[in-house]
Amino acid sequence: MGPDALPLGACGGAAAAAALLLWAVCVLCRRKRKTGEPPLINGWIPYLGKALIFRKDAYKFLLDQQKKLGDIFTVHIAGRYITFIMDPFQYVYVIRNSKQLEFHEFANKMASKTFDYPALSKAKFPDLKENLHRIYQYLQGKPLDIISDHMMKNLQDIFEWKCSQATDWETEKMYKFCCSVMFEASFVTLYGRVPAADGHKVISEIRDKFIKFDASFPYLAANIPIELLGATKKVRKELIHHFLLQNMTKWLGGSKVVQARQDIFEKYELLGDYDKAAHHFAFLWASVGNTIPATFWAMYYLLRHPEALAAVRDEIDHLLQSTGQKRGPTYNIHLTREQLDNLVYLESALNESLRMCSSSMNIRISQEDFVLKLEGDQEVSLRKGDWIALYPQILHMDPEVYEDPKEYKFDRYIENGKKKTTFFKAGRKLKYFLMPFGSGISMCPGRFLAMNEMKMFLFLLLAHFDVELVESKAVRLDNSRMGLGILLPDVDIAFRYKLRSLKK
Numbered sequence: 001m002g003p004d005a006l007p008l009g010a011c012g013g014a015a016a017a018a019a020l021l022l023w024a025v026c027v028l029c030r031r032k033r034k035t036g037e038p039p040l041i042n043g044w045i046p047y048l049g050k051a052l053i054f055r056k057d058a059y060k061f062l063l064d065q066q067k068k069l070g071d072i073f074t075v076h077i078a079g080r081y082i083t084f085i086m087d088p089f090q091y092v093y094v095i096r097n098s099k100q101l102e103f104h105e106f107a108n109k110m111a112s113k114t115f116d117y118p119a120l121s122k123a124k125f126p127d128l129k130e131n132l133h134r135i136y137q138y139l140q141g142k143p144l145d146i147i148s149d150h151m152m153k154n155l156q157d158i159f160e161w162k163c164s165q166a167t168d169w170e171t172e173k174m175y176k177f178c179c180s181v182m183f184e185a186s187f188v189t190l191y192g193r194v195p196a197a198d199g200h201k202v203i204s205e206i207r208d209k210f211i212k213f214d215a216s217f218p219y220l221a222a223n224i225p226i227e228l229l230g231a232t233k234k235v236r237k238e239l240i241h242h243f244l245l246q247n248m249t250k251w252l253g254g255s256k257v258v259q260a261r262q263d264i265f266e267k268y269e270l271l272g273d274y275d276k277a278a279h280h281f282a283f284l285w286a287s288v289g290n291t292i293p294a295t296f297w298a299m300y301y302l303l304r305h306p307e308a309l310a311a312v313r314d315e316i317d318h319l320l321q322s323t324g325q326k327r328g329p330t331y332n333i334h335l336t337r338e339q340l341d342n343l344v345y346l347e348s349a350l351n352e353s354l355r356m357c358s359s360s361m362n363i364r365i366s367q368e369d370f371v372l373k374l375e376g377d378q379e380v381s382l383r384k385g386d387w388i389a390l391y392p393q394i395l396h397m398d399p400e401v402y403e404d405p406k407e408y409k410f411d412r413y414i415e416n417g418k419k420k421t422t423f424f425k426a427g428r429k430l431k432y433f434l435m436p437f438g439s440g441i442s443m444c445p446g447r448f449l450a451m452n453e454m455k456m457f458l459f460l461l462l463a464h465f466d467v468e469l470v471e472s473k474a475v476r477l478d479n480s481r482m483g484l485g486i487l488l489p490d491v492d493i494a495f496r497y498k499l500r501s502l503k504k
């Protein structure tokens with residue numbers, strides 16, 4: 001033993017003892033359940049609590065806790081106490097209590113950090129949040145028809161270009177394909193065409209950076225400092241720079257919703273040019289971040305299920321025939337809102353894939369200590385600052401609501417040839433049975449556009465092309481963004497497509 005070994009060993013021992021003491025203090029001081037509060041799961045790791053196991057597989061973790069503790073319980077996760085409401089009949093009591101159970105503060109904090117704009121403080125930016133919310137009207141009603149028509153035209157332009165290249169079988173990776181078509185069509189529809197000769201190239205460059213940023217999104221959402229995420233900070237900065245006013249003014253034929261957002265930002269002197277650009281980038285993420293993987297899953301499941309593909313294609317061909325429209329890339333197809341709405345097989349197939357791939361956690365934050373009244377005479381005490389969460393993936397996969405929930409049944413949302421909107425659990429009708437777009441005050445304002453976009457993509461794909469998988473491997477959900485929206489596939493898969501014969 002050398003002369004220094006003893007003091008070093010003693011030091012190590014002292015450090016271990018101090019760490020043990022600290023841990024014991026943390027464990028002793030941790031939160032204790034009070035009367036009226038739900039069962040509490042603290043975990044043994046200070047600060048993290050159950051974060052690691054939750055992150056590994058939130059769905060399984062929540063189901064296990066539900067079996068042990070019932071439909072309401074609180075879990076300590078990364079410094080927060082989150083009360084999960086597992087019974088879908090209780091969802092409504094959380095959703096309608098929007099005064100005590102707030103959403104925007106949480107969303108604001110997370111989004112401003114992730115997308116690098118200053119938090120929307122009332123003092124600094126009075127009414128900015130309200131003004132931005134008001135213009136979501138451009139994604140509904142008559143304006144929705146206009147923006148959907150633009151999306152259809154832009155999708156057709158891209159498909160026409162693809163058609164010119166696919167006279168024989170063309171093989172591509174499916175996620176890459178969905179990403180390239182949906183990104184470009186959405187970008188041009190919302191922000192406008194980049195008029196330069198290399199306009200497509202500029203959009204492809206933005207898309208490639210977007211994919212890099214998106215890969216880090218779950219870590220940013222989990223509050224991991226961006227400095228620890230390799231090139232993400234640089235990529236985000238570059239992406240935001242694309243949305244500086246001097247670049248955006250060059251883009252032609254953008255949407256009313258983006259124009260209105262620009263007009264609003266101009267009224268706030270304290271918002272710098274970079275901050276405004278960061279807001280535009282955040283909106284881009286919202287508009288394609290979920291739509292791209294959702295489009296992938298809709299296409300993937302259709303191709304995996306020939307009977308589904310045939311039924312949806314039949315419906316599409318029938319609509320084209322009955323409206324006297326011709327198939328073929330050079331013909332302009334127009335679909336009214338009513339026609340899109342009446343594609344019940346397409347909509348059901350899309351809903352079914354959304355049921356299987358969506359995993360968004362609906363979060364609210366308790367504004368005060370208060371007692372949440374639930375169905376019957378049930379009550380649950382919540383503390384100020386606690387999070388309350390709904391986790392609809394549990395509902396989507398509940399065998400009492402959906403028979404064989406792991407199976408894709410393309411006509412699950414059809415009854416007697418019409419849309420099916422009544423689903424039951426334990427013999428009772430459910431108010432909420434499919435929630436990929438969130439709920440109540442945090443519901444996605446782009447949901448109608450998103451559904452139209454995905455329907456139009458599938459419509460054009462199946463109208464113009466024969467499409468088939470060329471690999472038989474199963475693609476699974478990648479759980480790394482559980483709780484954050486539509487899950488990505490764990491691998492990409494090859495498929496091939498060829499222009500359909502016009503006689504068929």
Ligand code: HEM
Nearest residue numbers: 286287290291294360362436437438442444445446449450
């Ligand atoms: C399949 C596609 C989509 C899915 C599954 C989806 C889902 C969601 C969900 C779950 C939220 C709420 C987030 C939360 O609770 O924290 C949300 C918010 C939002 N979505 Fe979507 N979305 C989709 C497409 C779109 C599209 C196409 C647009 C716009 C063109 C859009 C714009 C937004 C915006 C702006 C918000 C934030 C709303 C706010 O300010 O509170 N989304 N989306």
